[in-house]
Amino acid sequence: MATIKDVAKLAGVSPSTASRAMHDSSLISEETKSKVRHAMQELDYSPNFAAQNLANQSSNTIGVILPAREEAVGENPFFIQIIQGLASICNAHDYLVAVASGQTDEELIKNLETMIKRGNITRFVFVYSQVNDPVLEFIKQQKQTQYVVIGSPESDRDQTCYVDNDNHLAGYDATRYLLEKGFETVIYAYTNLDEGVQNARYLGYQQALNEFKLPKFPLELSNRVADEAKNAQALRELLKKVSGRIAVLACDDILALDIQYLWDLCEVDPSKIAMMGFNNSGLAKIARPTLTSVEIFPRFLGTEAAALVINKDKDTFKLDLNRVIVPHKIIERDSTRF
Amino acid sequence: MATIKDVAKLAGVSPSTASRAMHDSSLISEETKSKVRHAMQELDYSPNFAAQNLANQSSNTIGVILPAREEAVGENPFFIQIIQGLASICNAHDYLVAVASGQTDEELIKNLETMIKRGNITRFVFVYSQVNDPVLEFIKQQKQTQYVVIGSPESDRDQTCYVDNDNHLAGYDATRYLLEKGFETVIYAYTNLDEGVQNARYLGYQQALNEFKLPKFPLELSNRVADEAKNAQALRELLKKVSGRIAVLACDDILALDIQYLWDLCEVDPSKIAMMGFNNSGLAKIARPTLTSVEIFPRFLGTEAAALVINKDKDTFKLDLNRVIVPHKIIERDSTRF
Numbered sequence: 001m002a003t004i005k006d007v008a009k010l011a012g013v014s015p016s017t018a019s020r021a022m023h024d025s026s027l028i029s030e031e032t033k034s035k036v037r038h039a040m041q042e043l044d045y046s047p048n049f050a051a052q053n054l055a056n057q058s059s060n061t062i063g064v065i066l067p068a069r070e071e072a073v074g075e076n077p078f079f080i081q082i083i084q085g086l087a088s089i090c091n092a093h094d095y096l097v098a099v100a101s102g103q104t105d106e107e108l109i110k111n112l113e114t115m116i117k118r119g120n121i122t123r124f125v126f127v128y129s130q131v132n133d134p135v136l137e138f139i140k141q142q143k144q145t146q147y148v149v150i151g152s153p154e155s156d157r158d159q160t161c162y163v164d165n166d167n168h169l170a171g172y173d174a175t176r177y178l179l180e181k182g183f184e185t186v187i188y189a190y191t192n193l194d195e196g197v198q199n200a201r202y203l204g205y206q207q208a209l210n211e212f213k214l215p216k217f218p219l220e221l222s223n224r225v226a227d228e229a230k231n232a233q234a235l236r237e238l239l240k241k242v243s244g245r246i247a248v249l250a251c252d253d254i255l256a257l258d259i260q261y262l263w264d265l266c267e268v269d270p271s272k273i274a275m276m277g278f279n280n281s282g283l284a285k286i287a288r289p290t291l292t293s294v295e296i297f298p299r300f301l302g303t304e305a306a307a308l309v310i311n312k313d314k315d316t317f318k319l320d321l322n323r324v325i326v327p328h329k330i331i332e333r334d335s336t337r338f
Numbered sequence: 339m340a341t342i343k344d345v346a347k348l349a350g351v352s353p354s355t356a357s358r359a360m361h362d363s364s365l366i367s368e369e370t371k372s373k374v375r376h377a378m379q380e381l382d383y384s385p386n387f388a389a390q391n392l393a394n395q396s397s398n399t400i401g402v403i404l405p406a407r408e409e410a411v412g413e414n415p416f417f418i419q420i421i422q423g424l425a426s427i428c429n430a431h432d433y434l435v436a437v438a439s440g441q442t443d444e445e446l447i448k449n450l451e452t453m454i455k456r457g458n459i460t461r462f463v464f465v466y467s468q469v470n471d472p473v474l475e476f477i478k479q480q481k482q483t484q485y486v487v488i489g490s491p492e493s494d495r496d497q498t499c500y501v502d503n504d505n506h507l508a509g510y511d512a513t514r515y516l517l518e519k520g521f522e523t524v525i526y527a528y529t530n531l532d533e534g535v536q537n538a539r540y541l542g543y544q545q546a547l548n549e550f551k552l553p554k555f556p557l558e559l560s561n562r563v564a565d566e567a568k569n570a571q572a573l574r575e576l577l578k579k580v581s582g583r584i585a586v587l588a589c590d591d592i593l594a595l596d597i598q599y600l601w602d603l604c605e606v607d608p609s610k611i612a613m614m615g616f617n618n619s620g621l622a623k624i625a626r627p628t629l630t631s632v633e634i635f636p637r638f639l640g641t642e643a644a645a646l647v648i649n650k651d652k653d654t655f656k657l658d659l660n661r662v663i664v665p666h667k668i669i670e671r672d673s674t675r676f
Contacts, residue, residue: 061434066422079418084404087439091449096399096436096457101425111429119434225628254624261626283621286592288599290563 002043010039061096062086062309063115063124065135068101068108078279078298082127082150085302093310100124109138116142123147125305129154129162129196148309150301152196161322163304165296167197170328171204174249174276174294177330179212181338183274184244187217189259190251198251201278205249217242221255231258232265239268246273247336253277253284253293256335260287275335289334300326340381349377399434400424400647401453401462403473406439406446416617416636420465420488423640431648438462447476454480461485463643467492467500467534486647488639490534499660501642503634505535508666509542512587512614512632515668517550519676521612522582525555527597528589536589539616543587555580559593569596570603577606584611585674591615591622591631594673598625613673627672638664 008018013032021028021036039045064086066079087097100115102108112135115121122145126136129151139147152167153160171188178186188205190198202218209216219238221231239246250256256277263270277284280295304324346356351370359366359374377383402424404417425435438453440446450473453459460483464474467489477485490505491498509526516524526543528536540556547554557576559569577584588594594615601608615622618633642662 061436064437066418066425080404080421083418083421083437084439087404087437087449088441088445091438091440091452092445094452094456096434096453097439098399098434098436099402099421099425100429101422101435102429103426107426107430111425114429114432115434118432225623254620257624282592283624285563286595286599286621 002045004045006043007036007039007045010043011035060094061098061119061121061123062090062306063112063119063121064097064099065108065112065124065126065128065139066099066101067128067130068103068105068135078296078301079127081298082302082305085299086125086127086306087302089303089306090310093306095310105134108135112138116145123309125309126150131155146309148305150305152200154196158322161308163301163308163324163326165301165328166325167200168204168207170278170294170296171201171249172208173204173328174201174278174330175205175208178247178249178274178276178336179208179214181247181274181336182245183247184214185217185242185246186214187219187238187242187246187248188251189219189221189248189255191221191223191255193220201251219248221258223255223258228262228265232262235259235262236266236268239266245338248273248275250275250277253279253281253287253291256291256293257283257287274338280331284331284333287335292333292336293331295329295331297326297328340383342383344381345374345377345383348381349373398432399436399457399459399461400428400644401450401457401459402435402437403446403450403462403464403466403477404437404439405466405468406441406443406473416634416639417465419636420640420643423637423642424463424644425640427641427644428648431644433648443472446473450476454483461647463647464488469493484647486643488643490538492534496660499646501639501646501662501664503639503666504663505538506542506545508616508632508634509539509587510546511542511666512539512616512668513543513546514549516585516587516612516614516674517546517552519585519612519674520583521585522552523555523580523584524552525557525576525580525584525586526589527557527559527586527593529559529561529593531558539589557586559596561593561596566600566603570600573597573600574604574606577604583676586611586613588613588615591617591619591625591629594629594631595621595625612676618669622669622671625673627675630671630674631669633667633669635664635666 004018005015008015011018013036017028017032018036021033064083090097098115098121100108100112102111124139124145124147126147126149129149131154139145149160149162152164153162175186186209188202190202193199193202206216217238219234221234248259250259256275260270260275275291277291277293280293284291284293304326308324342356343353346353349356351374355366355370356374359371402421428435436453436459438446438450440449462477462483462485464485464487467487469492477483487498487500490502491500513524524547526540528540531537531540544554555576557572559572586597588597594613598608598613613629615629615631618631622629622631642664646662
């Protein structure tokens with residue numbers, strides 16, 4: 001492999017001049033820079049990450065933080081697409097993407113400590129957002145460390161740089177789509193309104209119904225299999241109160257599928273009730289009828305986070321640029337084709 | 339942050355002596371080593387990755403290669419668990435895990451080139467295995483590069499270091515489980531026997547049926563929604579030929595769910611036919627009835643690959659150690675409780 005000395009020799013300059021030329025120093029003439037560039041090309045020289053990292057005292061590596069709890073990963077089928085998007089952009093800009101993981105928060109923090117201290121890594125992307133996260137607190141306390149959150153920050157939203165979908169608007173758009181298809185009753189099914197995404201989608205649902213001057217029908221269901229009979233009972237009770245053409249908007253595709261399984265227990269003809277979910281996960285294509293859902297483009301959450309974290313510079317950090325919203329799109333399938 | 343010079347000063351030795359002491363050189367007395375170790379502790383000094391990487395000319399970083407095709411990722415819900423397992427072990431051993439990704443094979447290879455040339459990364463883990471993979475060919479051609487494949491290598495199996503489940507045994511165990519539960523007809527449903535995993539599971543199914551001297555009923559289905567009527571027809575035809583208590587063993591959970599949706603079209607009472615899948619994915623818990631499936635422990639595929647790649651040393655590389663098999667386990671649920 002060619003070294004900077006080889007480049008300097010071929011260009012007929014000293015190694016320090018070659019280094020300055022590579023860094024586009026104003027002390028070096030254009031003529032010399034051109035000679036050095038040609039020598040670099042001829043020798044297929046690329047500066048070494050390790051040497052650069054030593055020189056910069058900060059590394060060309062972006063740390064990507066996965067949640068410690070294994071269940072949290074299972075719940076989100078999009079992590080891998082997010083990471084693909086992140087790595088694709090970072091790699092193209094000559095950044096490494098280093099994954100931080102651990103079985104517990106303590107283990108994860110210990111691993112991050114090593115990455116920061118020994119790897120000089122100062123830029124991180126959280127691929128999740130969680131209330132009272134000790135890992136986020138740890139990163140916040142580090143000097144010179146910058147981070148981007150994927151998802152909506154649970155605190156300090158104005159001071160945090162993040163990439164997310166507009167879940168409020170997604171809930172609004174989904175509800176309007178159903179209303180405009182002529183459904184007179186739209187039920188919003190959820191499992192936990194304390195959860196930010198479910199709540200934001202619910203608020204959008206509310207707004208659309210208010211605009212149409214139609215009543216809201218929120219329905220809380222349990223996501224435990226053991227509570228199936230209770231869920232069926234709740235659904236049956238609600239269906240007694242409503243009339244006209246009915247649609248159920250579930251807070252995500254998994255809950256939509258759970259509800260499709262409830263129809264039998266409810267003695268309801270499922271072909272009469274429309275169903276819609278969010279996330280456009282693999283489930284939506286597998287379900288019968290295939291499920292109309294809102295695509296949220298997880299890969300773009302990753303590419304946008306990469307662009308933010310690569311360009312992030314503490315000195316020029318502007319608050320009006322601290323939020324990137326990835327658009328969503330309704331994918332119509334058989335479950336709403338009436 | 340403390341430097342090696344600070345450590346040397348506090349220990350009262352020269353920086354080069356401090357460095358030798360840290361690397362446990364035989365030229366340095368135990369007394370001096372002890373002084374240096376105390377100084378390191380006092381100053382909370384940890385050697386810098388970048389400095390070490392420069393010194394070693396090979397880095398403390400493991401490259402993890404994701405498949406370029408986005409669809410390939412969607413097909414495998416386990417990548418993220420594999421990566422979690424990998425990162426957890428590598429982080430604990432002070433290795434960074436750098437993700438390589440790209441939208442096309444060419445882009446991925448270009449990114450790997452940069453990682454090798456500029457990052458001095460020499461150890462890689464492929465989290466997938468694919469026939470005629472140009473990315474694998476590229477890595478093979480690199481000097482001093484070592485790699486571990488997760489999944490069974492599609493070629494050069496004897497010369498390749500890999501971590502996998504024993505899919506043949508998993509197919510055998512699943513079939514025996516069904517036979518021992520008293521099912522007289524076991525159908526094996528698949529989409530493509532050219533695909534290594536589906537084929538290995540099929541061979542295990544065959545072996546178990548041969549041992550029980552029972553006939554085989556392989557059933558090829560299409561995984562396209564558009565072919566649903568054709569699939570239902572194939573299933574109906576097969577069901578006419580068999581008798582007794584029937585079980586369907588699907589090559590994975592997704593196909594098992596697809597088949598559950600076919601019963602209506604087949605005018606078959608699903609409560610009379612047992613169903614079983616592989617992978618124990620989230621689907622198995624969501625399906626109704628909940629689906630008996632074979633757990634394959636993807637996290638352990640990652641931790642075992644990490645252990646192999648960290649300990650891999652070309653000089654001591656032994657062929658009898660080039661394969662690690664992660665066990666599987668049958669998770670019984672309602673779909674086979676008759």
